[in-house]
Structures are given as C-alpha cells and as structure tokens.
Amino acid sequence: MKATALRYGSLLIILSILLLGVVAYRLRATADDELPRVQLNADNIGPRPIEDLTSKTVQRDYALAWQTMEQAVSENKSALLDGYLTGLAKEDFTKRVDSQIKSGLHAHYTDRGHKLDALFYSPSGDAMELRDHAQLDVQILDGGKVIYDEPVNAEFIVLMTPGADRWLVRQIQATNGEKP
C-alpha cells in the first residue's frame, strides 16, 4: 500500500514537473510574441512640442520595430524589417541578417523593456531623436549551440521619421553611455 502510494506520488511529481516545464516554455514563447514594453518621456522634447497622438504612435511603432528586428535576427528573415524600419536602420539590419545566414548564426533577444527619452522633434515634424535605455537578454547561437548568453543594459540613440501611416526607425546606434 505504502509502496503503491509512493510510486503514484513519484509519478505525480514527475508529471507536474513536466507540465510546469511545458507551461513555462509556452509562457516564454507567448512573452516573445507580446510587444516589448516601451515608455516615453517627452518632458525635454523640443523645439516642437509632441502631440498626444504622436506620442502614443511613436511608442507603439518603436515597440513594433523592436519586435520585428528581434524576430528578423532570430529567424534570419530580412523581409520582416520592411514594416517598421527604413533607411540606414533597415540597411544595417539586413546586412546583419545576411551575415548571420552566411555564418550559420542567429540571435535571440528577450526584451525586458525600453525607456525612451525624447531629445529632439524637428519644427516641421519630420524627424524625432530619442535615447533608449534598453534591457535585453542576448543569446547568440551557432546552429543549435548557444555561444553567448548575457543580459545587456544598452543605450541607443534612435532617429525616427514619419511614414505614410506610422513612424519608422531610420537609424539606431548603440552608445557606451558616456557624455560626448
């Protein structure tokens, strides 16, 4: 009786662990599908004040840009960059993806959020510069093997420009955070 109870108890524990593992994996995958968190602080923006709608649109489109960038370097599909990137940002990420394909690499980003500070909004509304404090977990994989896995607190200077129905990331450049 005791032995049977023990056997069933062990089986239950193993099953629970397996189930939790699957749930954790699915949750992780779901988290990847969600938009990265983006917070915009426009207190110091100038010379043009930012409109409410523009503020919301910029946050949403910046999050979508990161989601597409992360997906592109993970799946090595540069076509994904067409939606929210343009100009140098699109060119550079396309080169990155092509380079990864050639080397058999891909990158996986877990996005833990972005804090944006708006630095400049041009008087005619056709360009916006932002500083992004981003928290990411970066993994680089060679085939299926993880060769790099580190959390990164990165700072980016971002140039965004308005497109037909959205704001696009035109240039994104990581900095070391030192005042120039």
Place this chain on the structure above:
Amino acid sequence: MRLLLTVVFTFFAALSVAASEIRVPAQVTAGTAITISTSGSGEASFYLIGPASANKTKVQAGSNIPVDSDQLEHAGRYVAILCASDGCTAANFFVNPAEANRLSFLVHPSRIPVGTPDGISAVAIVHDSFRNLALKPSPVTFSIMAKNEKPVSAARTSENGVAWVRLTSARKEGPTRLGAAIGHADEIRVVQQVAADACNLRIKASRDKRGFLIETDPVHDCAGNSVPDGTVVSFTESDAAGKTTVDVPIKRGVAKVEMPIDGRAKITVASGVVTGNELEVAGGQ
C-alpha cells in the same frame, strides 16, 4: 626526480586545460583596424557580432586576430566570441563614430509665401564618413542666399548629432538657396518664395470683334509681388442669354478672356477665395 617530473607534467597539463581568453580594446573609432588577442591553444572559432555584421572564422586559440577596418565601420556595440574545445568566452567593446564629415539636411517647406516669420525650418543631422551619427558637439554653418540679396551665415553647435535653425522667408518672390556645411560636407536646398493671395483684383473691359475683351490689371499680392503665371482667375458673366464662366490662367502677369455679350451684362472675377470688382457692360446684338 619523480616528484620533479610530476610537477612539470602537472604544470603543462594545467596549462593545456586553462580556459581560452579574449582581450579587446575598450573603445575603437569607426573605420580603424584593431587586433584582438586571445589565449589558449588548439583550433577555435572566432565570432565578431556587430550592428551590421555577424562573422565566423576559424582561428588558432592563443593567436592575435586582426580585424580589418571595414569590419568596424558601423558605430555601436560589438561582441567578440572565441569558442575552443574548452568552451566559449566573450568580450564586448564599443565602436565610436569618427569625426563629423557628412550631413543629412532637411529643409521645410519647399514653397512658402513671402515674408513668413520663422516659416522655414532647417535641420542638419551630423554623420561621420561612415554615416554613423556623430554625437560629439560639432559646429554646423548654415547660410541663406536669397535672390538679389547678400548671403548671410550663422553657426550652430550640434547636440546629440542635430543642429537646427528657423528662418523668415524673403520679402521678394523667387528662389532662395539654403546651405549647411561641416567638414567636407556642403549641402544646398532651394526654397521657392511665392506671392501670397491676389490682392485688389481688378478687371477692365474693352470692345473687340467677338464682343468684349475682359482683362485683369497685373495681378499682385498685397506686398506688390506678382502672383505667379498659371494661377487661375475665374471670370463670370451674366446676361440675357444665360451665365458664362471661364477659368483662365494668368499669363505674363495678366488674365484675359474674350466674351460675346448680348445686351446688358454683369461681369465678376475671382481667384481662389479672393474676389475682385464687378463690371456692368452693354453688348451689341
């Protein structure tokens, strides 16, 4: 002797199993070649992941790995990884922009009514030769060259790679050239100053073969600038036979039209939302 041999053997064994290491410069300027030193032994894979590249090469652990300048043109965060038999080791470094040498120059609008205060915005985004944002404060020289006026210059220091200025449009119609310069870069844009809406729109009528020739005085805005040729002036004539309308573009400063008029007629004129005077004429049978 045996002890000595054991010690020596253990020492070399320890050396061979020591983890490979990789040493990178802390900061690099874009477009500069560097050498990355590694420790360890045996065959290894070297990876250099940057903003626009992800390269993999076979190297010998323990050797110095040269990285060409063209692999380091993009400013940003780079990760150098060395994977040998004992595992992978990595190091990060930053590539900083080089000296400011290029501009993206945005000017709006491309057409503007004359005398509009602060109506023109000029924004210069400063780059290095590799199109990285040059974030170090740099002096940008803006210049304005209006038609028949002396050129004027002003310097602005860029902040986070951006310099900007607002300008009032010229008093006279015509093209104005705006310039921005830094390093070897010198960009020019053209802004057309145009006359404002027509002012004091006046018409006169004279008899001709077909009936009447209706003609405007030279069409100007309130500041005396000629309204450009091609601007539409609408003539409307009402007489016993009905109503006649013609949209006529200004040609050489004047709009004119011939109209057959039967009996008494009233003629009015408009351009856009601006109306002019009314005429009453008496035509022949």
Place this chain on the structure above:
Amino acid sequence: MKRLIPIVLAGITLILIVLAWFQSGGVERREMRAANSPDQAVRLMLSQIQGRNFDAAYARLANRSDVDRNAFAREFQGSYGSLLTYASLENFDVAPLHSSDQDSTVRVHLHYSTAVGPLDDIRDLKVQKTGDTWKVFWPVNNATKLPPQVIPVNYLRWDVIGRGAGDEWGVQNVDTPQVRILSMNAIQRPDSVVLVGEVVNEDSVPAFVNIGATLLDAQGNEIAQESSFDKIAHTLLPKQVSPYRIDFPNMRMEKIKNVRMDAKALLVAASADPVIEVNQQKLETDPLGKKVLTGQLTNEGGQVVDIPHVIAAYYDSNGKVVWVSDGYVAQPLLPQVPVPFAVDLPPDVAKGVQSYHVVVNHYDRVSS
C-alpha cells in the same frame, strides 16, 4: 423502309430550320426590311447602326443628298479620340410622338455603353414616307467645321523633378501641394447619403486631388468609406476651385455621428491649356420633363479636348453647395467650335437652387 428514314430525317430538319427562323425573329426582320411604318424604319436604321453597318443605315435616309456619309457615321463612331470612339450602341428605345400619312416624328433614346459608364442620347427624328417605304430624314449637322491649320499652344506647363532613387534621405523632395476643403454638406437622398462640397488648390503648383470620406457611428467605429472617384476635377491649377461629390449607397443619416474628410493631393505635371468657356448656362426643363443645366462649351485654347467632363455645383440662397452633378460630353472640343452639354439634377433639389458654377474636367490621349 430503306428510304423512309432519310425522308423522315430530312422532314424533321426542315421543320427545325423553319422553327429557328421564326424563333430568331425572321418574321420581324421581314417586316422591318419592308419598313412599312415610321417605327419600323427607325428601328431598322438603328439596328444597322448598332451592327456598325453604316452603309445600310445611310441607305435608309430620305435626304442622303444633303447628308455626308462619313459625317453621318462619325456621329456614332466618334472622332478625335472622343468618348464615342470608346463606346458602342448597346440598345435603343423608339417612341412615336405624332404622325400623319406622309410624315411622322419619333423620339429615340440611344443607350451607349462607354469606357466611363452608360451614356444616353435622346433625339427627335422626322420620318417621311417615300413610295411604299418610310425613311428617316436625318438632321443636317451645321456645326462649324475646323479648317486644317496650325494653332500655337503656349499656355504655361509644369513638370515635376523629384528626388532620384539614388539620392540620400536628406535630399529635399518637393512638398506635396496644399489643398483645402472649402465646404462639406451631407444630404439624405432616397437610397443614399451624398456628401457635396468644394475644394481649392491653395498652392502655387498644380495638384492632382482626390477627396475621401469615412463615416463614423456614435461609438467612433468606421461604418463606410468612399471617395469622390470621377465627381471632381482631379487636376487643379493654382487657386482653382472644384466641386466634389461622394456617394454612400444604402446609407441613412441616422447611423452617422461624424464624418472624417481626407483631401489627398499629389504633385503632377500639368498644362494650363485648354481654357474652356462655359456659356449660355441655363437651368431648364428638358423634353422628358427632367430639370437640367444646359449650356455650351467652347475650347478657347489650341489643344483638342478629346473627352470633356462637365461638373456642376449648385448653391442655395446662402451660398451653400446643395448638389453636384456631372456628365460626359460625347463630342470632342475642337478649338473655337461650341458643343452643347446638359447635366441633370433632382427636381426636389432644383427647387432650392439659387446659382451654380460649372467646371470642365477633361481626359485626353496626349498627356497634359
């Protein structure tokens, strides 16, 4: 027995042929060939025109000596790239107006199908009895003929030089033209909601304009979206005003809380020619009892207008746009040759019309 089967088969074949002849209107065609009545004579002529057999149709005319055969054919085939050159006579209706033993007047309603939709033409034709048959007395076309000549066309032209594909982002593009919607009026019609108004090109360069509208309900949800399509003069020169009309079929005003208007303007190469005079404009009632705005179009410039398109805005006593109607003209506009036009408007709208403004749009084979 051997001969019986072929005989029976031949007989059945004969019966079937006769039946087919009756079925296909053989009797009617025989009657028509005889043209024994004014109605038959006109129908016969029009069916030959429909089949593009202009020689046969021309032979049906009573006054062939006065009517040039080519001019007769051109009235249905079109010329100079006019709308009729892209049209075919789909069908026709014939109704007698009055008749006597020797002559009659018949009203024909011609229905064309064209590249821009259906086009109707109504004519009253005289028919005369000649011997035993009736023949159509065709009205002689006294329109001014344009003699061969060279006409200078020297109005202003605009061309657009944009940013090249290889140019860097910062290279300035020419700004799109500034246009402004001057007015918008929503009108409930029996089976639709119609938005009418005017738009002006405020800029100093030509603009290609299209007006769109989105209807929103009380919750702010979009319930319908339409554009002005061809009920607007698309190419507007600087300071030119055009009416526009947007139709929402099967819509009720009660469903609409808000309207979002969208004026899209693009840079376009354009010419200030042709200049078209619209004269003798009158609101009147046509022979069918419809309220129409009629007038004449005269091309004051040197360039032939292939397909003129008349768009009229109607205003009430407060100057508000209460209706916009449009119509294509089947004839081309040759320089200095007047061509009549008529556009209709609903009788209930016509009651409140105080004034009107006509704009002439045009489509040409040669790009402006």
